[in-house]
Amino acid sequence: MMVVVWFDVTLVIILLVCGWLALTTPNLLRAVMLFIAFGLLVALAWVRLQAPDVALAEAAVGSGLTGALLLSTLSAMQRASQKRRSRMEAMQQSTKEEYDAG
Amino acid sequence: MQDRDFNRALQADDDTRLTQSRLLVLALATALVAGLAAAAITFPDDFGRLAPLALDSLPRSGVLNPVTAVLLNYRGYDTLLEVVVLLLAIVGVWAIAPTPRIWFKTPDTPVLATFVRLLLPLMMVVAGYMLWLGADEPGGAFQGGAVLGGVGVLWAAAVVWLPRAGRPFWLRLLLGAGVAAFVIAAVGLLFLRGNLLQYPPEQAKTVILVIESAAMFSIGATLAMLFIGGYPRREEAK
Numbered sequence: 001m002m003v004v005v006w007f008d009v010t011l012v013i014i015l016l017v018c019g020w021l022a023l024t025t026p027n028l029l030r031a032v033m034l035f036i037a038f039g040l041l042v043a044l045a046w047v048r049l050q051a052p053d054v055a056l057a058e059a060a061v062g063s064g065l066t067g068a069l070l071l072s073t074l075s076a077m078q079r080a081s082q083k084r085r086s087r088m089e090a091m092q093q094s095t096k097e098e099y100d101a102g
Numbered sequence: 103m104q105d106r107d108f109n110r111a112l113q114a115d116d117d118t119r120l121t122q123s124r125l126l127v128l129a130l131a132t133a134l135v136a137g138l139a140a141a142a143i144t145f146p147d148d149f150g151r152l153a154p155l156a157l158d159s160l161p162r163s164g165v166l167n168p169v170t171a172v173l174l175n176y177r178g179y180d181t182l183l184e185v186v187v188l189l190l191a192i193v194g195v196w197a198i199a200p201t202p203r204i205w206f207k208t209p210d211t212p213v214l215a216t217f218v219r220l221l222l223p224l225m226m227v228v229a230g231y232m233l234w235l236g237a238d239e240p241g242g243a244f245q246g247g248a249v250l251g252g253v254g255v256l257w258a259a260a261v262v263w264l265p266r267a268g269r270p271f272w273l274r275l276l277l278g279a280g281v282a283a284f285v286i287a288a289v290g291l292l293f294l295r296g297n298l299l300q301y302p303p304e305q306a307k308t309v310i311l312v313i314e315s316a317a318m319f320s321i322g323a324t325l326a327m328l329f330i331g332g333y334p335r336r337e338e339a340k
Contacts, residue, residue, distance in 0.1 A: 052240035053167075053169045053240040053241070053242070053245070055240075056232075056240060056241065056245040056248075057244055057245055057248060060245060060248030060249060060251075060252065061244075061248050061251075061325070064248070064252055065248065065251055065252065065255065065325050065328075065329065068255050068259070068329055069328070069329055072329065072331075
């Protein structure tokens with residue numbers, strides 16, 4: 001009985017820490033990873049609440065598919081920022097060449 | 103257009119100032135949490151519970167799992183609308199996103215390809231088993247559909263497969279099958295029995311199984327297409 005209570009308390013604490021870190025970490029990839037871990041732990045919490053149906057849906061949709069969607073979006077954003085950076089560098093380069101020429 | 107949106111999102115990510123509008127959002131979110139917490143704490147213990155009624159009616163619902171009974175029988179109308187929401191989601195994505203695209207590159211190794219080839223059939227069997235299990239144990243169309251969606255995502259990401267049919271008739275049929283089966287059942291029963299989605303107890307199991315099967319394929323296809331994103335079209339000649 002005591003073990004079960006400690007398991008639940010630990011689960012809640014880890015959930016809160018996981019959620020807090022996922023929201024506050026500046027590294028987006030880490031945030032997505034934490035979100036996926038958070039989803040799996042929420043699924044575990046649903047099992048503890050005796051709702052295995054919800055746990056299955058949470059693990060598959062909330063963690064798995066949403067995680068895949070977020071990773072896909074992250075790749076798209078990184079590509080966009082890379083493009084932006086290279087464009088800015090090219091612009092700086094051209095202004096410098098103009099300056100050198102002038 | 104897409105790059106501009108991403109740029110804006112990236113800039114917004116760097117911006118952490120507490121502007122007035124953000125404070126308003128923060129206040130509203132805090133008020134919502136406070137209200138929900140207050141409601142949860144002050145909730146009366148002796149509210150009319152529906153659980154005994156739901157459990158007592160199980161023999162007439164056609165299934166033994168109370169969750170499936172609620173989703174597909176007692177509150178079938180809600181589930182019908184949920185399936186419609188999923189269909190609307192993919193219609194919305196197709197309307198906005200320009201082209202289907204897998205944004206990340208997966209390593210081109212035989213290990214991944216073989217693993218996916220071995221795993222996918224197994225996952226499909228698991229999805230079907232979950233659907234069948236849903237009648238008696240936790241499981242059902244949504245869980246099975248989610249596994250099927252995972253099949254689609256893995257397939258698309260590992261094999262870099264994109265549907266490029268000019269007129270994806272079968273794909274659209276798959277996406278609409280769940281809503282179609284549900285609506286046909288609802289309207290048919292409306293004429294036969296006088297009420298929307300009122301199953302005859304003897305045939306309830308069959309009706310639920312048919313609706314759930316169609317819904318599972320639609321949910322799986324919808325989730326996979328949401329991941330791929332964009333309306334599949336024929337590749338333009340270059």
